[in-house]
Amino acid sequence: MKNIFTKYTYIFSFLILAGLTGCEDMLDVDLSVNELSSETVYVSDQTADAAVNGIYQSMVTSFYYNNLHHVLGQTSDELIPQNGIATVYSSNEIEEIDGTIGSMWSELYKTIYNANNVVEGVSKSKTLNPVKSKQWIAEAKFLRAYCYFYLTNIWGDVPLVLTTNIDVSALLPKSSQEAVYEQIILDLTDASKDLPTDYTKYKEQQRIRATKWAAEALLARVNLYLGKWTDATTHATAVLNETGTYKIITGLSESNSPFISDNEESILQIPYYNVNYTYEGAFVFTTAGRSLLRKGNALFETGDDRKTKWTIDIKDRNGAFLGIAPYKYKVNFGSSFSERSTVLRLAELYLIRAEARVKSNDITGAQEDINVIRNRALLSNTTLTDPNQLLDLIALERQREFFAENGHRWMDLKRTGKLDETLSVLSDKIWKTTDRLYPIPEEAIRSNPFLKQNSGY
Structure with missing residues (x-):
């Protein structure tokens, strides 16, 4: 040993x-x-x-x-x-x-x-x-x-x-x-x-190192997951108030997106050196469509700009339509602009605060936050006032906004207790409640006799 x-x-x-x-x-x-x-x-x-x-x-x-x-x-x-x-x-x-x-x-x-x-x-x-x-x-x-x-x-x-x-x-x-x-x-x-409170304190002056607002953003997420609605709202608002540094990207395009290097919506991105492409764009979510969105076009409302700008139609060799694939990252090799893997971005803070506000019975404030995200996607304002309907809409907007991004959907289903009801009805899944946790790797178990395997494995 x-x-x-x-x-x-x-x-x-x-x-x-x-x-x-x-x-x-x-x-x-x-x-x-x-x-x-x-x-x-x-x-x-x-x-x-x-x-x-x-x-x-x-x-x-x-x-x-x-x-x-x-x-x-x-x-x-x-x-x-x-x-x-x-x-x-x-x-x-x-x-x-x-x-x-x-x-x-x-x-x-x-x-x-x-x-x-x-x-x-x-x-x-x-x-x-x-x-x-x-x-x-x-x-x-x-x-x-x-x-x-x-x-x-x-x-x-x-x-x-x-x-x-x-x-x-x-x-x-x-x-x-x-x-x-x-x-x-x-x-x-x-x-x-x-x-630091701003990126100029780093010699790179790029959004590739953590600032106070990255910590506040992650605190907002953590408190949302823990059901601490007031704290989630407070931390999210701290970031959203930094309007001189952070803004929602509007007019989505290939060269104007939350995944472009140092864009105004990004809070933290992973640094890449000597390349202008991301591994997501070059190898993972490409025009070949390695994976398709399960819900396909049905996920989006008519006119949703995220469907237009962040997905790509995939066809077989005979031209038959197979479905739509995530295409948020677009830079492969030799592009004139650069992207970076985006760890935290401002859109999440609006949806965190919206959910926390519904839970705190601030319906008007929640609507305002939801509408920021919907309007960016070229969708109309929500008129919903029922708390449960608003929570369902927020969950849907999170699914639309963060599809194929940083594991949000998997963790949202877990934290809201909806894994079983959502996944157990899918015919291609062999679902057990214990599948909510991944197995501890066998090598880690072998190396440490005090490390016990998760239930179900």
Whole structure:
């Protein structure tokens, strides 16, 4: 067992260093990988900043730009394979040996490890700029909270790793979802206090590093999930009030969308270096239509601009119509404009606040927020006043706005308690209530005797 821990230590150390050496624009120092030890990284402001960039770079992996959209989309009622052949995800027959699920788990924990490394290294350093140190720790805590949000929403109770000490973390049992959420809120609250309030505080001056408003946006989402309507409204409003920085994109087009680099709707995007395309646009949601929207055209009202601008008709080789596929990301190779994987965007805050306002009996305020999203899609204002009808409309607008995006539909069905009633009636799914949680990867179970498998696997 000790050999396994040592192996993991080497792997994680390499990830930190790979993050450092991969950020050439951030790190203009002539150090070899062997020289970039923890002791040297957290002595210089320049190398410490590069270590933080390394956390973001650890997010340029399949979980964040592919599986988060694609796998979660299939396990919900959102996406179906274009070829009509069910996958283990679309039929909800995932096994604990599934390699994709294993990589999703490990990629999230690798990012958490990198974040923990920054928190520990910066906290211990006596030579770093104290103001920047607070910012770097805040960034690491935000990214750690972001990862734990997905871990607990995909797997439920999970190990809460807050250290780089492998001898400690390798044998951690699961923590309850309540404990995980407590840590998420603690990290995001701390981050909100010390993160910059605008992107100009970063030398990149791009929307690729977390600001206070990214932390507030994620706090709004977390509090919505926890049913804390007043807190969800407060945090969402804090972001929506930043009108000098954030605006809803209107007049949707190929080069004017929430997925364009540094657009006014984006709150946080994953950085890509030396390329102007996204992996979503180049490999995942392409004109080939890897997956189709299960509900097809029926998902959208007549005239919905999201259907026009964010989907593509897919036909077979004989020209027969098969369905519509997600086509939000459009940049493949050699485009004159660039896109980035978008982690947080302003539209979500309007729909979060709308839902929280309905729950708080602020019907007029909820209508106003819903209409911002509907009007952008070239749809008319809602006239609904019944709270239940408004909640149904918000759920539908979330489905239309965030289809094939960051797992929103899967998690919305879970948090609202509608997974069973929605998925059990679909003929291509072999649905069990326990399928609401993915299996803990077999490799993780084998490595840690205190880690218990989720029910149903």
